[in-house]
Amino acid sequence: MLHPLVLGLGRAGSGLHLRVLAKARAIAPELFHPEPVIGCDPAPDARHDLSGVITTDSLASATELLDPQRTVVHVCTPPTTRVAVLTQLAQRGFRRAIVEKPLATGIDELREIDALRQRYGLDLVVVSHWTAAELTERIDALVRRGELGELRSIRFAQDKPRFTRSIATHGHPTAFDVELPHSLSVVLQLAGPAEVQRAAWTDMHCPDTVLPGMGSAHLVLHHSGGVTSEISSDLTSPVQQRRIALEFTGGQVTGHYPISDQDDHAQLVIDGQRHIFRDDALTRFVLLAYRHFHTPAAGGHYTLQVHRDVVRLLADAKQRCARAAERSSSDAR
Known part of the structure; x- marks a missing residue:
């Protein structure tokens, strides 16, 4: 049995x-140690009102309550701190x-x-619950069976208003780092390896500030x-959606992932016929992850290579956008 430690008690944690x-x-x-989950965050407000959770203000304090060799750490800290946090965990035996x-x-x-993985033998699972979603599983089956012919194109839209969090936190450098890792992992699963053709970003215009690239x-x-x-994400949208549309040689498919943790129903429309079903993808993903940790797969968890490709593609996209912004600035001068 494994003991969960949630590192970072913000929105994700x-x-x-x-x-x-x-x-x-x-x-x-x-799959789980029967003792309460340990939660760790240095911010006092983050540790309030967490029923059934033992909280600490530092990784050092959390380590005293756990056996690192029998612990699964849920790393819910901002992505810009990823290397530092994983280094600390590895050095403490996690x-x-x-x-x-x-x-x-x-x-x-x-x-x-x-390098950290190789040096310390880290077993990392990257949150990629849409790849484990039943909606994705049903779409993947349609692609593999060829019932609607060959897959020609995929369009993904992930829109939501994200002004307050973008202003308050700076852990996600650009809009590419917020929602696109989810949809990008899905399209790579459905359509295979890819290269960037085009990329663009816009700034977030708030009442009192402008956030470049957000x-x-x-x-x-x-x-x-x-x-x-084609994947798009608008973090200034007045409405929220998580929509995938696929064009086959013999038909069309549209899927809607659950919009938030308030409702776990997904919808799948195949040539006009709508199917509605429960799809609590994150719970399913976490259970699969813990089963993996009990019986690790050779070569590591599948999400690792997928998200290495995600990082590479998003890095290419961000570099293209940064170069375009530099050219535009130069032309304006």
Whole structure:
């Protein structure tokens, strides 16, 4: 049995991982240590009102309550701190971790994480619950069986208003780092390896400030099998959606992932016929991750390579956007 440690008690840590752990422990208690989950965050406000959780203000204090060799760390700290946090965990003897997306915000950080993995034997699972979602599973089956012909294109839209969090926190450098790691991992699963064709971002214009590169992100990919994927995310949108649309030679499919933790129903529309079903993907993903930690797969968890590709593609997209911004600034002068 493994003991969960949730590192970082912000939106992801307390709002998602602690909630999902409570459900997962009830579904499969044999996977988890029976003692309360440990939560760690230096901010006093983050440690308030967490029923059934033992909280600490530092990793050193948390380590005193745990056996690192029998612990799974849920890394819910900002992605810009990823290398430093994983280094601290490795040095204290922790080897298993579920890491919030993105795995890294750039290629240099990814290389440092790869070096840490090799040096300390880290077993990392990157949060990629949409790849484990039933909606994705049903779409993947349609692609593989060829019932609607060959897949030609995928369009993904992930829109939501994210002004307050973007102003208050700076752990996600651009709009590419917020929602696109989810959708990008799905399109790579459905259509295979890809390269960037086009990329663009916009700034977030708030009442009192402008956040460069945080307004929206747009990415067009060409997959090696000939499929084109187009992913967009607008963090200034007045409405929220998580929509995937697939064009086949013999039909169309549209899927809607659950919009938030308030409702776990997904919808799938196949040539006009709508199917509605429960799809608590994150709970399912966490259970699969803990089963992996009990019986590790050779070569590591599948999400590791997927998210290495995600980091590479997003780094390419961000570099293209940064160069375009530099050219625009130069032309304006």
